[in-house]
Amino acid sequence: MTDAAALSARKAPSPLSNWREFIIYIGFVVIFAIFAATLGSRGFLDPNNLLNIVRQTAIIAVVSVAMTFVLGTAEIDLSVGAVAGLASVATAMGMDHLGIAGGILCGLGTGVAVGAVNGWLTTGIGIPSFLTTLAMMGIARGVAMWISATAAIPILDKPYAAVFGGGNLGPVPSLLLWMVAVGAVGHVVLRRTTFGRRVLATGGNETSARYSGVDTAAIKFKVLMLSSVAAALAGMLYAGRLHSGRFQFGEGDELSVIAAAVLGGTSLFGGAGTVVGSIMGALLIGLINNGLVLMGLEFSQQLIARGAIIIVAVAISQTRKR
Amino acid sequence: MTATAFPDAVRMTDVSKHFGGVRALDGVSLDVRPGEVHALLGENGAGKSTILKILRGVQPPTSGTVAIGGTPLTTFTAEAARAAGVSMAFQEMSLVPTLTVAQNVFLDREIKRGALIDDRAAIAESRRLFAAMGVAIDPTRRVADIPAGHRQLTEIVKATSQPCKVLVLDEPTTALSANEVERLFDYVRQLRSRGVAVVYVSHRMDEIFRIADRATVLRDGKHVVTAPLADFTLDSMIAAIIGRRSRGFSDVARGTAAIGDVLLEARGLSGQVKPRDVDITLRRGEVVGVAGLLGSGRSSLARLLCGVQPAAAGEIRVKGEPVSIASPRDAIRAGIALVPEDRARQGFVAFHSVESNVALPNLAAVSKGGFVDPRRVAALAEAAIKRLRIKTDSRGAAVRTLSGGNAQKVVIAKWLATEPDVLILDEPTAGIDIGSKSEIVTLIRDLARDGKAVLVLSSELQELLAACDRILVMSDGRVVRDIARHDLDDPGNPESVDALQHAEQKLNQAMQEARGGPAR
Incomplete structure (x- = not known):
């Protein structure tokens, strides 16, 4: 290509690719407006309803922040839902025996332990993370069922429940605070730290990253650790919100989390993604769920409509990637 | 070979192929007879691969006709060429x-x-x-x-x-041992005696002289000569391939840099397979080239020095201090940087910005406590764009929107920003336009003058001759010759316009001799 041709080819695509980058925000506003217009009379715009959307999606949003890092390295973590369930059980059991601090440590420890195993299997042994975490999904769920004897383990500690998802700070649900805090930290880490840069470089072109001195195996280990710890935090939030640890918590969340990240513009092939986009993706999914309920659709119809909307949104946001 | 009543196995008449404004082939005619081994020769970019693509139906010619065994080829698909009797052994597996x-x-x-x-x-x-x-x-x-x-x-x-009428062999011996080459040649002779026409592409002249009956030389998309091998000498063949023209490197100013202390020293360096027992000394202000045919171990040497591949044996010293290089990070720390051979795969993240790419190997330098300073990243990128005159919309533009030459400058820039003492460039001008090529060679000279030691690995000899003070010739994983650049000049006539051609011919000869082939 001559330089002149290269120059003209280079000018053209920027405005188009720009609006695609903001598709998640555009989609969010459009769908919000449609629901506000059609469902306003059914209480969609009621502040309580809007806060409810946040309560229902904050946990997905927290995990989707970590998933942005995992997908950013072109890896995947399918075990997050099961790890959330296991961590809720571990937290409840720990609290029973060791008190509140012990419970929190048990919950986070679960995340660290699972993350270390996932990371080691993926980077040390070389099993693709898809398989590692698929297997881990079953193992974590199974362990949760086993140690809890499939029973719910109640959490009676009021302060724990208030901090981890159950309470409000004034009018603000604590879940919203968790979401904002995790989102803010995640955003800064991905955007402004050397770690974040290396995550995206690893996913963008692993060979080139390795040639550039990035220890790509260590980066992958760390992001898998990160997502397991975030999943464990999600489990602790479930436990606080519903005053118990149950192995069922988080079932199917892995798919919601991945859908949220991809809706938010994170590439499944690595190298691109934003934390804010993923959170918006989670909120959009919550928004759609809420609207469909208010429309009075049956659960079966909700599933179909939600699937269709997600396909359309992802199709639009992904067309730029060839 | 005797002319026969049989139609030619391949008859290409006045074939041209244009890509946009570029003439990859310009009115080339080629005839290959049944039962002959026909060598197709030329430098990279001479048009060999375009001919092969037309021959096996992957690309249609812009104009001209192709007949296989007397039957004109009308549709150009791989299946049609296959059905007509063309078979190809691929160089890329x-x-x-x-x-x-x-x-x-x-x-x-x-x-x-x-x-x-x-x-x-x-x-x-x-x-x-x-x-x-x-x-x-x-x-x-x-x-x-x-x-x-x-x-x-x-x-x-x-x-x-x-069954095939025409067999195309594209660099068929790059991975073969001497004994296997013999087996292959016996096999090719069997096929020849059965009337198969063999089109043989290779840079290894000794093999051409042993196996081919006739040869066709291409240069810049044009037919130069077709003749029986007996009419060629190694000299005349190389002369036909190189031609007599400047390829834009003549404007490279070769200011002599002051050669200083030793920056990089490797002793007995060996990889798992290649290279084998290589000694290298690079001094401050010196540009050293590595020439060698495909499979000579050039790129393995580069990967070893920059820590992408582990060394099996040997010692590396930087500024006299022994260093252990087990990873690219070790190499960066030791002050060694590699501009790798495969730009798109190894050099950059295509859809990330110029800025991100330049920053990647320099993250430690532009961050504090793990936090990247966006102003320092921006300054680094702007300095790189300015210093190397990278043509880009902005430092935020994705590297894939840049031309090949400018993308290569981004790769060089990101490594220069690590402030290495030793810069290794593997095929630094592959696939980029001639203007950028000469710019990059000029840059290499400038870097040496600024006190770096530069190692250039290239298959383009003119580039090595324009850039280097000394050229190592590698063959079969070993460094077999160490030639000072001025020894390649024509002593009687160092300033003539043909000086570069003369030097290229001498270097080419040295490389062919290094393979132990008969220099006829």
């Missing part, structure tokens, strides 16, 4: 590594019994073919598990496992 040798040989035209694939017949047939070639390759083994040389032979057996 086309085998599926997870299938067995026999399954690969009969891929997509499996021997069947009824509706089912008859693996046993395929194995027996493959065994027969390998026996005809005289090599012991087990057809039941997976391709991934056999050595590279055997893979290359399997590729050739696959191409000849069905």
Whole structure:
């Protein structure tokens, strides 16, 4: 290509690719407006309803922040839902025996332990993370069922429940605070730290990253650790919100989390993604769920409509990637 | 060869191929007779691969006609060329590594019994073919598990496992041992005696002189000469391939840099396979070139020095201090940087910005406590764009929107920003336009003048001659010659316009001699 041709080819695509980058925000506003217009009379715009959307999606949003890092390295973590369930059980059991601090440590420890195993299997042994975490999904769920004897383990500690998802700070649900805090930290880490840069470089072109001195195996280990710890935090939030640890918590969340990240513009092939986009993706999914309920659709119809909307949104946001 | 009543196996008449404004082929005619080995020669970019692509139907010519065995080729698809009798053994391996040798040989035209694939017949047939070639390759083994040389032979057996009129061999010996080359040549002679026309592409002149009956030389998309091998000498053949023209490097100012202390020293450096027992000394202000044919171990040497591949043996010293280089990070820390051979795969993240790419190997320098300072990243990128005159919309533009030459400058820039003492460039001007080539060679000279030691690995000899003070010739993993640049000048006439041609011819000769081939 001559330089002149290269120059003209280079000018053209920027405005188009720009609006695609903001598709998640555009989609969010459009769908919000449609629901506000059609469902306003059914209480969609009621502040309580809007806060409810946040309560229902904050946990997905927290995990989707970590998933942005995992997908950013072109890896995947399918075990997050099961790890959330296991961590809720571990937290409840720990609290029973060791008190509140012990419970929190048990919950986070679960995340660290699972993350270390996932990371080691993926980077040390070389099993693709898809398989590692698929297997881990079953193992974590199974362990949760086993140690809890499939029973719910109640959490009676009021302060724990208030901090981890159950309470409000004034009018603000604590879940919203968790979401904002995790989102803010995640955003800064991905955007402004050397770690974040290396995550995206690893996913963008692993060979080139390795040639550039990035220890790509260590980066992958760390992001898998990160997502397991975030999943464990999600489990602790479930436990606080519903005053118990149950192995069922988080079932199917892995798919919601991945859908949220991809809706938010994170590439499944690595190298691109934003934390804010993923959170918006989670909120959009919550928004759609809420609207469909208010429309009075049956659960079966909700599933179909939600699937269709997600396909359309992802199709639009992904067309730029060839 | 005698002229016969048979039609030519290949007759290309006045074939041209344009890509946009570029003439890859310009009115080339080629005839290959049944039962001859016809060498197709030329530098990279001379038009050889375009001819091969037309011949095997992958690209239609812009104008001109192609006939195979007297029948004009009207549709240009791989299937049509195949049906006309053209078979090709690929230089870039086309085998599926997870299938067995026999399954690969009969891929997509499996021997069947009824509706089912008859693996046993395929194995027996493959065994027969390998026996005809005289090599012991087990057809039941997976391709991934056999050595590279055997893979290359399997590729050739696959191409000849069905009747063909024309067999195209593109650099068929790069992975072969001397003994395997003999087996291959015997096999080619068998095919020739059966009336197969063999089109043989290779940079290894000694092999051409041994196996080919006639040769056609291309240069810049044009036909230069077709003649029986007996009419060529090594000199005249190289002269025909190189031609008598400047390729834009003549404007490179070769200011002499002050050669200083030793920056990089390698002793007995060996990789798993290649290189073998290599000694290298690089001094401050010096540009050293590494020349060598495909498979000589050039790129392995580069990967070893920058820590991408582990060294099996040997010692590396930087500024006299022994260093252990187990990873690219170690190399960066020791002050060694590599501009790798495969830009798109190894050099940059295509859809990330110029800024991100320049920052990547320099993150430690532009951050504090793990936090990246966006102003320092921006300053680094702006400085790089300015210093190397990178043509880009902005530092935020994705590297994939840049031309090849500018993308290469981004790769060089990101490594220069690490402030290395030793810069290694592997094929630094591959696939970029001539203007950028000369700019990059000028840059290499400037870097040496600024006190760096530069190692340039290249298959383009003019580039080495324009850039280097000293040229090492590698063959079969070893450094076999160490030639000072001025020894390649024509002593009687150092300033003539033909000086570069003269030097290139001498270097080319040195490389061919290094392969131990007969210099006729």
